[in-house]
Amino acid sequence: MICKNCKSEFDFNFCPECGQPSKLKRIDGHYIIHEIEHVLHFERGILFTIKELFINPGQNIRNYIFENRSRLVKPVIFIILTSLIYSFINHFFHIEDEYIKYQGLEKSALFKILGWMQNNYGYLNIMTSTFIAIWLKLFFKKYNYNFFELLIMLCFVQGISMLIFSFFAIAEGILHVKLLNLAGMISIVYLTWATGNFFEEKKAANYVKVLMSYLLGMITFFILILAIGITIDIITKH
Structure with a gap:
């Protein structure tokens, strides 16, 4: 045959x-x-992946990169799936309508770009992760992780971040109490802890460098988005 x-x-x-x-x-x-x-499946599926990333993210992600890639859900699938879960909950309860407003930008290219990003969190998380990975690579040179290994790690931890937002979005939709700001703080704590745990959990300085990497990565990304939006507006007006 x-x-x-x-x-x-x-x-x-x-x-x-x-x-x-x-x-x-x-x-x-x-x-x-x-x-x-x-x-x-709780043995090797998404529930198992979530449990392992909550309990011991650093060790489990290192095992995925260097030893066994069959225990956890594929990282890109994981970040897209968890982002879709949050997007569905957000659209169902209209959670972000109370938080995100683009007054005065309705006719700009930036408005359209931000709107697309808000409707495509899976792609947005992957794009922001690329910028965060660049800063992590600069701050953690001695660990010899390459850019793509850092990107894989970020897909896993950003996926858990999306689930944290999903949980609080459901609670806010049901209880009608604003909780997304709390979700953001808990998400930052988890991302900092999980990423620091990936490098070396007992070094306090690592967590500071991780937090700086996330902040600088997000700032760099949104400066680029702002520049693209302004450039498009300038070109189209001429």
């Missing part, structure tokens, strides 16, 4: 080159249930 995935010849139930089965089962209700169970 010829593998429909990698085009190799094989005589078994599964291709020895890529693992593709010789015959795919039809998609039915059992298949859908199995896929949902696979994602939510």
Whole structure:
């Protein structure tokens, strides 16, 4: 037989080159249930990933990078999924309407850019993580993590941050009490602790450098966004 995935010849139930089965089962209700169970499975799915990232983020992320990449949910999938959860809750309860206002910017390119960012937190988190990773690389040179390893770490911890916001967004939507500011503070504490834990948990100076990296990364990112918005407005007006 010829593998429909990698085009190799094989005589078994599964291709020895890529693992593709010789015959795919039809998609039915059992298949859908199995896929949902696979994602939510507490042993290796998203619930397990959340638990491990809350309990011991540094060790678990280091294990993912250097030893075993099958225990945790893929980091990019994790950040996009958790961001979608928050976006859904936010749109359902209209939480951010009370916090984010762009008065006077309605006709600017910056308004459209900020609006897109607010509706696409998954992509936004990945973009901001790239800037934070640059500053982490500068502050933590001696640890020899490359840029992409730092980006993977940030996808995991930013995903937990999104779940923290999701929890408080649900509470605010139900109780009608403003809680997102509290969520922001708890999120910053978690991000600082988890990232410092990734490098070396017993060094207090690391947590200061981590916090500076997050602040400088966010500032750098939004300065760039502001510059892009102003540039587009200048060009379009001419």
